[in-house]
Amino acid sequence: MRPKLLVSGFLAAAAFAVPAFAAQPQKIFPYPYTQEDLPNGLRLITVPTDYPNIVAAYIVVQAGSRNEVEPGHTGFAHLFEHLMFKGTEKFPAAKYNDTLRRIGAASNAFTNDDYTCFYTTFSKEDLGAVLLMEADRFQNLKYSEPEFKTETLAVLGEYNKNSSSPFRKLQEALFDTAFDRSTYKHTTMGFLKDIQDMPNQYEYSLKFFERYYRPEYTTILVVGDVKTRATREMVDKYWGSWKRGGYKPEIPVEPPQTEPRAGHVDWPTPTLPILTIAFKAPAYDDATRESAALDALADLAFSDNSDLYQKVVVTEQKAAALSGGLSDHVDPSLFQITARVRKLDDLDYVRDRILDAIRGFQDKPVDAARLDTVRKQLRYSMALRMDSSDAIAGVLANYVALRRTPETLNRQFEQYARLTPEDVQNVAARYLVEAGRTIVTLTGPAPVGAATVTRPWRARERFRRRTASGGAR
């Protein structure tokens, strides 16, 4: 790390005194930070930034829907995100909320496949108050069974509000079709039948808290107008007595996929047809160049600057939207390409052009200059994302969830810098293969009077029935 130098570089940027950011071999994360472990296993990462007055506290718990290993309990990590707002003896929910309101904080939480994150953005003088209240709820959460039951209905309400999006349904169907044993088989919301059964699972919810809301699963990120030492002292004071746990889940390992799969969702209301093509892809890894090469491949093959996008979206206008990529995951996940097609008749055409494009990247290495452009794009894209203290904390939360350190971000970009055209060709050939492929389509009702639509892809691919796509209605 080169903290001081980078801070001065940051200031000098305004005066145009530094060489171009993208050309610099400097670390992508421009802020100095400290990373400290408390004896109980809790990790604290403090990042002072140049943005005045505001502080963002992001608390990352490395438990997401990935950790939902027991049948019938999908969606519990997300439910628990809700339950964490139910209060303690010292700060019942009303007092907790009143305190946040009094200090003018913006506060919320989110859950995804790999982690749950609780975040608060507030004025710097309120850091102590926030750390105190957060420490209290992580250690002393208390909710009654009636409160629990009511909250499960709010979760059902969240499922309901999401359910009008065909993309949500498509994701449910895709993950359910592509995976057999991996906990990524279900989305973070969980299977609808499990959500509907949540009111009966009060005891299980207590067990979930016992297991995962523990210091060894938790990292506190404090980013903004802060002092490192004072922050550590407050964290020691409020979080030091939190007891370490001992639970380690056995996350099922997905067996290798041996043949292509397919699925289809009939959507009840008019929509443009949606096509998603997914391939089994490796877990996030920054010790090798594989994850980095898959990210570069996504940009080269499926970004709006790609030949494929320019062909099917801009020139031919057969697709209204196209995107693709692999999001960083703890376990092996999916490299996913999604296209919204303008006409049902063009669904096969767009699918075939996507598959052609993939073959192109498998057959020969990409032009080195294009790879350089992608590297540059990745660096600027990251720089543009970090435009406030809470945005910086949000970026780091994702990397902390993977490897528990901001250094993960730097390592990922070091691997981008090392990539060769052959690396991109190799990952395309290794992972974007037929045996690991799942194609799911979603179409609306046929217009009245229209001829019966044949779906040839159904005949060619093994069609698997999914409970999730049918059970929602």
Place this chain on the structure above:
Amino acid sequence: MKLLIPFLLLAHSASAQLRLVALPGKSPLVTFRIVLTSGSEVDPADKPGLAYLTAMLLANGGTREMTYQQLTAAMFPMAASVSAQVDQEMCTFAGVTHVDNLAEYYKLLRAMLLDPGWREDDFSRVKEDAINNLKVGLRGNNDEELAKEVLYQNIFRDTPYGHYPGGSVTSLEKITLDDVKLFYRAQYSQSNVILGIAGGYPETFPDTMKKDFRKLPEGAGFRPRPKPPSFIESTRVVIVDKDTRSVAYSLGFPLAVTRKHPDYPALLLAASYLGQHRMGGVLYDELREKRGLNYGDYAYIEHFPQGMFLMEPAPNLARRYQIFQLWIRPVEPPTAKFALRLALYELDKLIKGGIPEDAFARTRDFLMKYVNVLTRTKRAELGYAIDSVYYAMPNYNEYLKTALAKLTRDEVNRAIQRNLRASRLVIVAVSKDGEELKRLLAGDDPSSIAYNSPKPAAVMEEDQIAGKWPLHLRPEDIQVVPVRQVFQ
């Protein structure tokens, strides 16, 4: 018929020249917001969506010198883009670049806005996207956004605000590239533009921008003004009938209070007390926390498009007429009528009983600090600063903090009584079995509710009262519209 509405033409003062807001800073990022102070309200009556299509073509089409493909390729390594937001009185073009790429990015941005390519293939792509935005995006994918937009359109029925900025399917289908060019020539003038820049740009940069944008015609300095919003004589309900799991509501009425109005701080406080997106509040506590009816319930005193995706309304949606709205997130069909009654009962309680003293102090303290969080990014700071220029008012943060510090509970309660009401509303519901919901809403039967867990006596007692809250709806007040007809 919109054409029949007499427009008042307001002459802008001599100061209505090309305006610029510059917020220098030490960030390595430079943020642009270029606002056209003219939007959907000036769409010709037979061409709703023209302002929208024009802005979308500028932001998603090539320039005279570069095709869209070349432009995309030039933007790509900078990870940059230009986005457009279109509302009744403003079209906003926004983008951000790292200071390394400032000259190159600005060159592209300038060409996109001042020297557009007007290619037919770009136009057909953008137009098709606009039509799909209605057919698929609004009607198909998102019941809450659909309810909100139907509400906004309906509240201002028969005024220049009375159409969705994105137009209608039949209108978009007949708009030509020539219409777009004509609109551009008529509206994109110096007197209609506010330039905004923030971040680590060189000192002389704003002058360069001003010089460049003087290439636009000076403009007549006139703008149409909508007549006061339509008076809603009695509550009317629009049920959008579609095959969906749950019932999404948005309801409200026109409000003459904008940011610069003396009642604004008091009403902002009242809305915050009722509750806002992810912030809790009375509606959230009563409907969600105590009763588990849905995911959340909020109140706003400004137009809030894209509410599904944002924590707070975006800047640069300034308007001369605003709305008061309640947003009830999707509820399970059996509790649909009860949820509506309970929300209106709570609103009525606030109007009749006023805000409690402790809640007043707490909410005021919250807003005085929260305004810093609201404007924490350069993007937001710049957007709010541009809005303040448009409204001809001081810096939003300072203005609000000063006003809130002086505000008393009595003033808030008087402002609530002057401006808010729980009757004479437009109520929009997106629901399946629209006729069934209509029958339910038009009846006077009390709404009962069954819970999955024991509730405190106070909640049960209040349910009895709220469950009988009179909606005063007759079948003729309720219109059921098939979703395929909405925005058609």
